[in-house]
Amino acid sequence: MLELRLVQGSLLKKVLEAIRELVTDANFDCSGTGFSLQAMDSSHVALVALLLRSEGFEHYRCDRNLSMGMNLNNVSKMLRCAGNDDIVTIKADDGSDTVTFMFESPSQWNLSHSVFFFLCLFVEWLSFLRKGQDKIADFEMKLMDIDSEHLGIPEAEYHAIVRMPSSEFARICKDLSSIGDTVVISVTKEGVKFSTKGDIGTANIVCRQNTTVDKPEEATIIEMKEPVTLTFALRYMNSFTKATPLSSTVSLSLSSELPIVVEYKIAEMGYIRFYLAPKIEDEEEDVKPQV
Amino acid sequence: MLELRLVQGSLLKKVLEAIRELVTDANFDCSGTGFSLQAMDSSHVALVALLLRSEGFEHYRCDRNLSMGMNLNNVSKMLRCAGNDDIVTIKADDGSDTVTFMFESPSQWNLSHSVFFFLCLFVEWLSFLRKGQDKIADFEMKLMDIDSEHLGIPEAEYHAIVRMPSSEFARICKDLSSIGDTVVISVTKEGVKFSTKGDIGTANIVCRQNTTVDKPEEATIIEMKEPVTLTFALRYMNSFTKATPLSSTVSLSLSSELPIVVEYKIAEMGYIRFYLAPKIEDEEEDVKPQV
Amino acid sequence: MLELRLVQGSLLKKVLEAIRELVTDANFDCSGTGFSLQAMDSSHVALVALLLRSEGFEHYRCDRNLSMGMNLNNVSKMLRCAGNDDIVTIKADDGSDTVTFMFESPSQWNLSHSVFFFLCLFVEWLSFLRKGQDKIADFEMKLMDIDSEHLGIPEAEYHAIVRMPSSEFARICKDLSSIGDTVVISVTKEGVKFSTKGDIGTANIVCRQNTTVDKPEEATIIEMKEPVTLTFALRYMNSFTKATPLSSTVSLSLSSELPIVVEYKIAEMGYIRFYLAPKIEDEEEDVKPQV
Numbered sequence: 001m002l003e004l005r006l007v008q009g010s011l012l013k014k015v016l017e018a019i020r021e022l023v024t025d026a027n028f029d030c031s032g033t034g035f036s037l038q039a040m041d042s043s044h045v046a047l048v049a050l051l052l053r054s055e056g057f058e059h060y061r062c063d064r065n066l067s068m069g070m071n072l073n074n075v076s077k078m079l080r081c082a083g084n085d086d087i088v089t090i091k092a093d094d095g096s097d098t099v100t101f102m103f104e105s106p107s108q109w110n111l112s113h114s115v116f117f118f119l120c121l122f123v124e125w126l127s128f129l130r131k132g133q134d135k136i137a138d139f140e141m142k143l144m145d146i147d148s149e150h151l152g153i154p155e156a157e158y159h160a161i162v163r164m165p166s167s168e169f170a171r172i173c174k175d176l177s178s179i180g181d182t183v184v185i186s187v188t189k190e191g192v193k194f195s196t197k198g199d200i201g202t203a204n205i206v207c208r209q210n211t212t213v214d215k216p217e218e219a220t221i222i223e224m225k226e227p228v229t230l231t232f233a234l235r236y237m238n239s240f241t242k243a244t245p246l247s248s249t250v251s252l253s254l255s256s257e258l259p260i261v262v263e264y265k266i267a268e269m270g271y272i273r274f275y276l277a278p279k280i281e282d283e284e285e286d287v288k289p290q291v
Numbered sequence: 292m293l294e295l296r297l298v299q300g301s302l303l304k305k306v307l308e309a310i311r312e313l314v315t316d317a318n319f320d321c322s323g324t325g326f327s328l329q330a331m332d333s334s335h336v337a338l339v340a341l342l343l344r345s346e347g348f349e350h351y352r353c354d355r356n357l358s359m360g361m362n363l364n365n366v367s368k369m370l371r372c373a374g375n376d377d378i379v380t381i382k383a384d385d386g387s388d389t390v391t392f393m394f395e396s397p398s399q400w401n402l403s404h405s406v407f408f409f410l411c412l413f414v415e416w417l418s419f420l421r422k423g424q425d426k427i428a429d430f431e432m433k434l435m436d437i438d439s440e441h442l443g444i445p446e447a448e449y450h451a452i453v454r455m456p457s458s459e460f461a462r463i464c465k466d467l468s469s470i471g472d473t474v475v476i477s478v479t480k481e482g483v484k485f486s487t488k489g490d491i492g493t494a495n496i497v498c499r500q501n502t503t504v505d506k507p508e509e510a511t512i513i514e515m516k517e518p519v520t521l522t523f524a525l526r527y528m529n530s531f532t533k534a535t536p537l538s539s540t541v542s543l544s545l546s547s548e549l550p551i552v553v554e555y556k557i558a559e560m561g562y563i564r565f566y567l568a569p570k571i572e573d574e575e576e577d578v579k580p581q582v
Numbered sequence: 583m584l585e586l587r588l589v590q591g592s593l594l595k596k597v598l599e600a601i602r603e604l605v606t607d608a609n610f611d612c613s614g615t616g617f618s619l620q621a622m623d624s625s626h627v628a629l630v631a632l633l634l635r636s637e638g639f640e641h642y643r644c645d646r647n648l649s650m651g652m653n654l655n656n657v658s659k660m661l662r663c664a665g666n667d668d669i670v671t672i673k674a675d676d677g678s679d680t681v682t683f684m685f686e687s688p689s690q691w692n693l694s695h696s697v698f699f700f701l702c703l704f705v706e707w708l709s710f711l712r713k714g715q716d717k718i719a720d721f722e723m724k725l726m727d728i729d730s731e732h733l734g735i736p737e738a739e740y741h742a743i744v745r746m747p748s749s750e751f752a753r754i755c756k757d758l759s760s761i762g763d764t765v766v767i768s769v770t771k772e773g774v775k776f777s778t779k780g781d782i783g784t785a786n787i788v789c790r791q792n793t794t795v796d797k798p799e800e801a802t803i804i805e806m807k808e809p810v811t812l813t814f815a816l817r818y819m820n821s822f823t824k825a826t827p828l829s830s831t832v833s834l835s836l837s838s839e840l841p842i843v844v845e846y847k848i849a850e851m852g853y854i855r856f857y858l859a860p861k862i863e864d865e866e867e868d869v870k871p872q873v
């Protein structure tokens with residue numbers, strides 16, 4: 001039997017929105033350690049890997065390993081029925097061909113104005129005595145059989161890792177895709193440059209290393225062993241940035257001859273990682289030959 | 292001669308938006324008691340009844356009963372030209388084939404910052420001396436001849452009446468329609484259950500009776516003589532919820548063998564009521580035979 | 583060499599949005615006095631004239647007069663990549679067939695909460711020492727050869743000039759175009775009347791002269807030598823109102839036998855002016871024969 005209870009239900013909605021554009025059908029794998037997914041996009045160019053560790057759930061029970069095939073659009077339809085403050089529980093019986101999503105709305109008093117805060121604490125305690133939520137929804141969805149092979153992704157050493165605000169990365173990918181189709185990412189000690197070229201002209205956006213910021217999530221931090229310049233399809237980058245609401249920062253791990261890893265950490269629970277192979281093209285003319 | 296002056300002009304805009312999706316052409320009936328409308332939707336499945344009592348108008352003059360046929364999309368086009376703070380006056384001469392909507396914008400000083408409040412009171416008094424608004428719009432629209440019969444709707448006793456927040460009812464209808472086409476509404480003492488079934492799975496949403504809330508409009512109150520389970524087309528329910536901006540609560544009156552009444556009260560003026568016959572289907576398997 | 587630096591970069595975005603619907607390709611003319619544009623719309627009915635005086639730029643260098651042909655949709659694509667707080671620099675080398683737009687984001691500390699204001703002043707001074715912005719984008723765009731003749735627009739005396747809030751003028755044009763295709767503008771001492779007529783009815787909106795307002799930009803001021811009534815195509819008027827974000831007021835200059843001038847002032851820099859010839863139609867029945 002499987003029963004996972006997540007207080008921050010809106011997180012699951014964001015996870016689905018993050019991967020739904022890239023992947024149509026996928027297996028969600030549950031084990032003692034956590035809830036995970038690994039899937040290729042339909043053109044087998046990009047890979048997405050999701051991990052939500054068991055410790056992040058309020059309640060996590062998974063009696064034996066389970067792989068549940070789901071159509072992500074259907075999951076998304078069901079999750080969109082959850083309120084942003086709802087507690088979400090995922091349930092499945094062993095051997096069952098369905099999964100149930102249960103949404104509990106917090107009682108409405110709890111949402112009242114902050115002046116009522118202490119009153120609410122009291123009322124919440126009463127609510128606890130009443131043992132129940134005022135609105136409970138459960139959605140039962142049929143599971144699918146999906147063939148998939150689980151790729152072992154080896155730990156790798158990267159030439160450069162860039163950490164930057166996720167909203168800025170999203171903005172850059174969006175801006176560049178109004179000019180061209182590919183982005184050249186060049187990392188040097190001073191900063192990271194995103195470039196593109198199209199019919200109407202060229203664009204270069206440079207973000208300097210910047211650690212002296214008010215809030216750590218606004219920093220741009222570059223860890224570099226060697227300068228690296230790689231070219232990627234902007235279409236995929238833009239798909240990856242659907243994960244922006246999950247984290248205020250993103251990290252880009254780059255090595256020549258390795259796929260880029262675009263990682264969004266999910267606070268205290270895990271991550272979504274997107275892998276994309278670089279394009280081998282003439283645009284990489286800026287690369288200095290590496291001795 | 293007809294002359295109706297409504298200070299809260301935005302209310303008329305909301306009324307039009309509430310019924311415009313369901314009804315294309317309709318007769319507005321004016322009498323000494325109020326301004327009303329009764330119309331079937333184009334497929335003759337749902338009925339809408341509107342009443343705005345004369346007491347709710349700042350000025351109400353209706354020399355003799357008048358029935359004015361209007362295309363609701365055209366009325367809506369004209370009302371959308373009224374600002375949300377405008378005073379609306381509806382005028383028609385006896386025997387005329389046109390109706391005039393007049394919109395008066397409050398003077399702009401009145402809208403200024405609250406620090407200027409007392410200054411404004413003085414200025415408003417000056418404005419009163421000047422006897423006039425700064426912007427006045429009048430829209431004259433041709434009337435139509437529409438055949439319609441006025442149905443007498445008998446007062447009925449209902450097995451169950453559910454009062455709940457209108458936004459929650461709207462959300463439930465919207466959520467369920469992403470899964471299925473019909474909703475089964477079951478009322479018991481404990482609460483009301485909304486269920487649907489579709490290709491991708493099933494959904495059940497239970498709202499418990501809940502009267503211990505901060506604000507009365509957040510309560511869910513069930514008055515029940517007998518448990519009742521009925522099935523309705525979600526498409527119509529979703530149309531009815533266009534009236535949500537008119538009232539913070541909605542009431543659902545249910546009886547087996549009677550159409551459901553979905554009522555939105557219009558504060559101090561009247562109501563919009565929607566009537567819809569239940570579907571006779573196998574989904575009603577939950578109904579206990581009533582002795 | 584040309585180098586224009588504008589601290590308020592969002593202003594350029596607004597200028598482009600204001601004229602892009604009307605004009606596809608146009609020459610931007612740079613001289614010692616300023617940055618300007620004059621273009622007809624594609625149907626050669628309306629004329630737009632833009633002036634941004636050199637004094638309004640933080641830095642303005644224009645070694646010799648330059649006319650740069652640009653596709654406005656492409657310029658708009660590039661400018662949409664500038665943040666609203668970005669500083670924009672326009673650069674072109676003499677004889678070059680490209681123009682470069684450079685966007686500098688203010689450092690993110692500067693954007694932090696006001697409680698950090700004094701800290702920020704200090705940090706900004708550090709930033710100054712570091713000599714640089716954290717994000718710099720440059721977009722290079724190919725120029726086009728566009729044939730155009732520069733019309734001399736003679737200074738004219740107008741029968742009436744109406745100054746009113748630009749948002750109100752935009753609202754009126756939008757409202758009337760849901761009823762009819764043309765607007766009749768009649769100016770008398772008391773006010774200005776906008777009228778239209780369509781299949782569903784007629785509409786008249788009267789704005790009275792009103793100078794006793796809290797804020798000067800909310801005034802409606804009429805300077806009139808003779809009453810005037812003219813008819814215009816609403817489609818063009820609605821296009822002109824795309825300039826509304828540039829100024830809180832608009833002025834309409836009217837004379838029989840002259841095009842209307844719809845002017846939006848650009849604070850401390852210049853203006854956008856739209857010229858449109860009146861329609862010669864029977865709707866002008868309100869015009870009194872002028873002796």
